[in-house]
Amino acid sequence: MIIGDAKNRTLVPSVAIAGVVTVAGLALPLDPALQYTLIGALAWAIAAIGLDVLVGFTGQVSFGQAAFVAIGAYATSAFRLSMGLPLVLAVVLGVGVTGVIALALGSVVVRYRIFGIATATLFFGYVVVTVLTGDTFSTVFGGANGLAVPEFAGLEAGGKGYLAVTGVVLILVVVATCLLNDSQTGRAFRMVKTNEAVAASAGIRVRQVKMISFAYCCVLAAIAGVLYSGVVGYLSPEGFGIKQSVNIFAMLVVGGAGTVGGPILGALLVTILPGYLLRDGHVSAVVFAAVLLVFLILLPEGIYGLVHRWATVLGRTVPGLSAAALRSRSRWATAGRAGPRPPAETPPDRRSSGSDTGGLALEVDGLQVRFGDFVALSQVDVRIESGSVHAIVGPNGAGKTTLLNTVCGLYLPSQGDIRIFGSSIRGVKPHRIRDRGVVRTFQTPAIVPDLDVVANVKLGLDTDLKGSLWTDLLGPLATGGRERVLESRAQWALDAVGIAARRRGMLARNLDLSEQKRVELARGLVGQGRLLLLDEPTAGLSADEMQALAQTLRQVHRDFGLTIMVVSHHIGFIRDIADAMTVLDYGRVVGTGTPDDVLARADIAATFMGVETAPLAEAEDL
Ligand SMILES: Nc1ncnc2c1ncn2[C@@H]1O[C@H](COP(=O)(O)OP(=O)(O)OP(=O)(O)O)[C@@H](O)[C@H]1O
Numbered sequence: 328m329i330i331g332d333a334k335n336r337t338l339v340p341s342v343a344i345a346g347v348v349t350v351a352g353l354a355l356p357l358d359p360a361l362q363y364t365l366i367g368a369l370a371w372a373i374a375a376i377g378l379d380v381l382v383g384f385t386g387q388v389s390f391g392q393a394a395f396v397a398i399g400a401y402a403t404s405a406f407r408l409s410m411g412l413p414l415v416l417a418v419v420l421g422v423g424v425t426g427v428i429a430l431a432l433g434s435v436v437v438r439y440r441i442f443g444i445a446t447a448t449l450f451f452g453y454v455v456v457t458v459l460t461g462d463t464f465s466t467v468f469g470g471a472n473g474l475a476v477p478e479f480a481g482l483e484a485g486g487k488g489y490l491a492v493t494g495v496v497l498i499l500v501v502v503a504t505c506l507l508n509d510s511q512t513g514r515a516f517r518m519v520k521t522n523e524a525v526a527a528s529a530g531i532r533v534r535q536v537k538m539i540s541f542a543y544c545c546v547l548a549a550i551a552g553v554l555y556s557g558v559v560g561y562l563s564p565e566g567f568g569i570k571q572s573v574n575i576f577a578m579l580v581v582g583g584a585g586t587v588g589g590p591i592l593g594a595l596l597v598t599i600l601p602g603y604l605l606r607d608g609h610v611s612a613v614v615f616a617a618v619l620l621v622f623l624i625l626l627p628e629g630i631y632g633l634v635h636r637w638a639t640v641l642g643r644t645v646p647g648l649s650a651a652a653l654r655s656r657s658r659w660a661t662a663g664r665a666g667p668r669p670p671a672e673t674p675p676d677r678r679s680s681g682s683d684t685g686g687l688a689l690e691v692d693g694l695q696v697r698f699g700d701f702v703a704l705s706q707v708d709v710r711i712e713s714g715s716v717h718a719i720v721g722p723n724g725a726g727k728t729t730l731l732n733t734v735c736g737l738y739l740p741s742q743g744d745i746r747i748f749g750s751s752i753r754g755v756k757p758h759r760i761r762d763r764g765v766v767r768t769f770q771t772p773a774i775v776p777d778l779d780v781v782a783n784v785k786l787g788l789d790t791d792l793k794g795s796l797w798t799d800l801l802g803p804l805a806t807g808g809r810e811r812v813l814e815s816r817a818q819w820a821l822d823a824v825g826i827a828a829r830r831r832g833m834l835a836r837n838l839d840l841s842e843q844k845r846v847e848l849a850r851g852l853v854g855q856g857r858l859l860l861l862d863e864p865t866a867g868l869s870a871d872e873m874q875a876l877a878q879t880l881r882q883v884h885r886d887f888g889l890t891i892m893v894v895s896h897h898i899g900f901i902r903d904i905a906d907a908m909t910v911l912d913y914g915r916v917v918g919t920g921t922p923d924d925v926l927a928r929a930d931i932a933a934t935f936m937g938v939e940t941a942p943l944a945e946a947e948d949l
Contacts, residue, residue, distance in 0.1 A: 337505050337508070337509075337586060337587050337588065338502070338505040338506075338509075338587075340588050341501045341504075341505055341586070341587040341588035341591070342498060342501050342502060342505075343588075344501075344588040344591050344592065345369075345372075345494065345497045345498045345501045345588075345591055346494075346498060348365075348369070348494070348591065348595065349369070349490070349491070349493075349494025349495070349497070349498070350494075352365050352366075352369075352490050352494065353487055353490060353491060353494070359485060361599070362485055362486075362487075362490065363484075363485040363558065364598060364599050365490065365595075365599065366485060366489055366490050366493050366554075366558045367555060367558055367559070367598055368594050368595045368598035368599055369490075369493045369494060369497050369554075369591075369594070370493055370551045370554040370555040370558065371551060371555070371574075371575065371578065371594045371597075371598055372497055372551075372578070372590055372591040372593075372594035372595070373496065373497055373500050373547050373548075373550055373551040373554070374392055374393075374395075374396050374547060374548045374551035374552075374575055375575050375578035375579060375582070375590035375591075375593060375594050376500055376501065376504055376547060376587060376590045376591070377392070377543065377544040377545065377546070377547025377548050377551070378392045378544055378548075378575050378576070378578075378579060378590070379579050379584055379585070379586070379587070379589070379590045380504060380507070380508070380516070380540055380543050380544050380547075381540050381541055381543075381544040382576075382579060382584055383579060383584035383585035383586070383589075384508055384513065384516045384517060384520065384540070384585060385516040385517075385519055385520050385536070385537060385540040386441075386519065386520025386521075387437075387441060387444055387520075387537060387540065387541070388441050388444055388445045388448075389444065389445070389448040389541070389544065389572075390445055390448045390449040390452060390569060390572045390573070390576075391432075391448030391449065391451045391452035391455070391572060392448075392544070392545075392548050392572050392575045392576075393452060393548075393567040393568065393569070393571035393572040393574075393575060394448075394451060394452035394455035394456065394567060394572070395425055395428075395429065395544075395545040395548035395549060395552070396548045396549070396551050396552040396555065396567055396571075397455055397456070397459060397552060397562075397564070397566075397567035398424070398425045398428060398455065398548075398549060398552065399421055399422055399425045399548060399549025399550065399551070399552030399553050400421075400476075400549075400552030400553060400555060400556035400562055400567075401459060401468050401474065401552075401556075401562060402420070402421035402424045402425060402549075403417045403418050403420070403421030403422070403552070403553045403556065404417075404421075404474055404476050404477070404556055404562060405421075405467050405468060405474075406420050406421055407477055408474070408477065409467050414479060414480055418553050421549060421552075421553060422546060422549040422550060422553065425545055425546060425548070425549035425552075426542055426545065426546050426549070428545070429541060429542045429544075429545030429546065430538065430542055432447070432448075432451055432541075433537070433538045433541040433542055433545075434538065435447065436448065436541070437534045437537035437538050437541060438534065449569065449572075452567075452568065452569055452572055453568075453569070455567070456564045456565070456567060456568050459564035459567075460564045460565075469562070471564070473561055473562055473563035473564070474561070474562040475560065475561055476556045476557060476559070476560050476561060476562060478557075478560075479492075479557040482557070484557060484558050484559070484560045485558055489557065489558060492554075493554050493558070496550065496554060497591070500547060500550065501587055501588075501591075502802075503800050504547075504587050505587050506799065506800060506801070506802035506803075507543070507796075507799055507800055508587070509802075510799035510800075510802070510806060511785075511799060511806070511809075511813075512536070512539060512796055512799045513799070514775070514778060514782055514785060514786050515531050515536045515786075516536060516540055517775045517777055517778055518531055518775050518786055519531065519533055519536050519537060519540075520775075521773070521774075521775045521776070522773055524737050524757075525769065525773040527736075527737070527756070527757035527758050527761075528735045528736070528737060528757045528758075528760075528761060528767045529761060529766075529767075529773075529786060529787065529850070530758050530761030530762060530854075531758060531786075532758055533758070539796055543796075574597055577593070577597050577615075577619055578590050578593035578594045578596075578597045579593060579629075580593070580619065580622050580623060580629065581593040581596050581597055581618065581619065581622045581629055581630065582594065582596070582629045582630055582631055583628055583629025583630060583631030583632045583633075583635075584629065585777065586629075586631045586632070586635075588631050589629050589630065589631030589632070592629075592630045592631055593629065593630070596618070596630070597615075600614070600615060600618065686712075686713050686748075686749070687710055687711065687712060687713065687746075687748075687749070688711050688712065688713040688714075688715075688747070688748060688857070688858050688890035689709065689710070689711040689717075689734065689745070689746070689747055689858060689890070689892065690709075690710055690711075690744075690745070690746040691707055691708060691709040691710075691730070691734070691743070691744075691745050692708055692743050692744045692745075692746075693706055693707075693708065693742060693743035693744070694706070694707040694708075694730070694733065694740050694742070694743035694744075694745065695707075695740060695741050695742035695743055696726075696729050696730075696733055696738055696739075696740055696741060696914075697741045702914060703726050703729045703914050704726045704729055704730060704733070704911075704914045704915075705914050705915055706743075706915060706916075707726070707730065707743070707911070707914070707915065707916055708916060709730070709909050709916070709919070711858075711890060711892055711907070712890070712906070712907070713748075713890055714888050714889075714890055715890060715891075715906040715907060716880070716884055716890075716891040716893065716904050716905045716906050716907075717890075717891070717892050717893070717905060717906065717907045717908065717909065718892075718893050718894070718895060718901040718904075718905035718907070718908040718909070718922065719731075719892065719893070719894045719908070719909050719911065720894070720895065720896070720898075720901060720908055720909075720910050720911070721910055721911035721912050721917075722912065724913075725911040725912050725913065725914065726911050726913075726914040727862075727894040727911055728770065728862055728863075728894065729914075730911070731767065731860045731862050731892070731894060733745065734747070734752075734760075734765065734860060734892070735757055735760055735761070735765050735767045735860060736752060736755060736756060736757035736759075736760040737757055740753075747760070747763055747764075747765060747858060748763065748764070748857070748858075750763065764855060764856050764857030764858055765856070765857075765858045765860065766787070766850075766851040766852075766854065766856030766858070766859050766860065767851070767859075767860045767862070768844070768847045768848060768850075768851055768859075768860070768861050768862060768864060769847070769862050770862045770863040770866055770894075772840070772843035772844050772846070772847040773847060774835040774836075774838075774843050774846055774847055774850075775835060776834065776835055776836030777834060777835075777836070778834070778835060779831070779832055779833060779834055779835065780821065780826060780830060780831045780832070780833055780835055780838065780846055781814065781817045781818070781821070781831050781832070783835050783846050783847075783850060784817035784820050784821060784846060784849045784850050784853055785813045785814070785817050785853075786850055787820075787849070787850035787851060787852070787853040787854045787856075788813050788816055788817070788853050788854045816853050817849070817853060818831075819853075820849035820850070820852045820853040821846075821849050823849065823852060823879065823882070823883055823886075824845040824846075824848050824849045824852070824879050824883075825845065825875065825879060826842060826845055826846065826849065830842065840867050840868070841867075841868050841869075841872040841876075844864055844868070844876070845876075845879070848861070848864065848876075848879070848880075852883055852887070852889075856889065857889060857890060858889070858890045858891075858892065859889050859890070859891045859892070860892050860893075861880075861891060861892070861893040861894065861895075862894050863894050863895055863896065864876060864880075864893065864895065865895050865896070865897045865900050866896070873897060873899075873900055876900075877900055877903045877904050880893075880904050881903075881904055884904075891904075893905065898922075898926070901922055902922050902923075902926075905922050906921070907919070907920065907921055907922070908920070908921070908922050908925050910925060910931055917930075917931065918930075918931045
């Protein structure tokens with residue numbers, strides 16, 4: 328289970344875990360074998376954190392992590408031994424080569440879904456071990472005999488000095504990873520993990536995001552490889568096979584995937600338990616398997632999640648602790664949670680862009696969409712005036728969602744054309760359609776459950792205010808200004824949709840359905856969107872909630888001149904907000920015009936029994 332804490336709350340505990348383990352290792356008079364194993368565990372923790380960014384945060388998978396540890400270790404050693412390069416240059420080149428190989432492999436594997444990535448990385452790991460074992464490159468990599476690693480700048484392998492260096496590198500990796508996960512890039516990781524199609528329609532370059540995550544994962548593996556090679560002093564290919572990749576996975580399971588501190592705890596347990604405490608191979612394998620099973624079945628949130636849960640319960644039951652927790656939280660909380668809010672920015676007025684003041688926002692001409700032999704939409708024509716609210720109605724299965732999905736590029740038409748603000752979207756990718764101002768909400772709110780409310784709304788702006796991986800890794804020093812703008816606009820949008828300030832620091836999964844729909848709407852409003860596609864925003868809402876939503880929509884429509892295309896089954900709601908409507912039935916348009924005109928038609932009323940001119944509170948389903 329993924330824990331995914333809210334912004335910045337992972338940094339302190341994660342650094343604390345890495346720091347305490349390092350300081351304890353330095354301060355305590357450890358048995359040499361335990362100290363040696365501990366350094367190895369800290370090195371593997373770095374590889375595990377890398378894998379967690381890919382698995383726990385981005386929702387992908389890799390069974391080749393040990394192979395990338397090997398590449399980093401072997402490449403650095405080979406640069407030193409074969410080319411006589413100094414240590415620092417060899418490390419930079421060794422890690423750099425691993426990054427380049429990761430990008431090359433990543434450019435292929437990110438095209439596939441999880442099964443494809445798993446298979447490709449598994450196969451890649453096998454190839455790496457085979458190449459390292461074979462004779463072809465044995466003069467460089469030592470073949471089956473392995474490679475002796477020269478000493479690291481006079482540091483005794485397994486000594487306190489080496490432990491200190493490994494601990495410091497681990498702490499730096501923890502800080503960088505926490506900053507990355509709390510940044511624009513980290514938000515995109517989690518959106519991709521939640522739903523790739525939704526992420527694409529929100530403007531996220533899904534493949535690019537998966538590439539960044541994969542490359543980061545592999546670079547951390549290479550850093551781990553460099554440190555590991557120094558402590559073992561000898562590299563042998565069989566130490567980097569599929570078994571070790573599975574071990575790294577086990578570190579996530581045991582420690583807690585989707586956290587930064589969890590993999591450190593997992594690495595300690597998975598490395599020290601069989602490597603030091605249970606040195607008999609057979610007993611070790613059985614106990615190790617049993618521990619893994621216990622965590623998989625009984626503690627899916629891992630050690631970190633368990634401690635987090637206990638701490639939360641303790642914080643609730645012990646008044647003093649609770650107050651202390653609140654104080655510490657408020658220090659890290661951003662505006663809208665506990666601290667003062669930055670002044671809300673005036674949101675962009677889409678009407679100033681010119682094209683929204685007249686003409687057509689959307690033109691759908693002769694659209695046909697097929698799923699195999701099934702024709703979901705046929706000869707569909709829709710015209711939506713700029714700045715208007717246009718409802719799409721029809722019975723279940725009429726093709727309403729299919730129409731929205733085709734307009735935002737998730738489905739491809741088999742015939743016909745769609746023009747948005749005058750430009751055809753034929754062959755245009757979903758994230759590029761988002762760049763043209765098409766913003767989408769979904770029938771089941773497509774929020775990221777493990778992000779807080781404000782971060783969810785920021786996702787709607789991230790594609791307009793683009794950052795970069797490098798600035799994201801530097802954290803507030805480099806991204807503070809942009810994050811303040813994002814924060815301010817997110818707060819404005821949350822004001823606009825009526826989410827209470829005290830609810831904005833919560834993880835989005837803890838909101839009720841109506842709030843989740845509002846958060847998704849806020850994400851749609853916050854950016855440079857000009858055409859808002861709302862898929863059944865009223866589904867599952869009470870009459871009061873529906874009325875409040877209609878009021879919100881009327882207000883944002885009036886204030887920002889958005890064009891809105893809304894699918895709904897609630898005729899009262901449609902009468903309340905729509906200027907025009909199109910009725911679909913069996914994938915064909917059966918009526919279009921103003922709501923009053925269309926609903927006055929006897930054939931439409933006959934098709935949709937139960938359509939009444941009832942007030943909103945009594946609105947009936949179609
Ligand atoms: N990806 C898909 N593959 C195959 N068939 C699909 C797919 N998506 C939709 N359909 C089919 O296309 C038809 C239209 O579905 P769609 O979801 O667009 O209807 P809808 O009007 O939005 O219905 P509802 O009001 O129940 O959401 C349905 O028969 C549905 O089963």
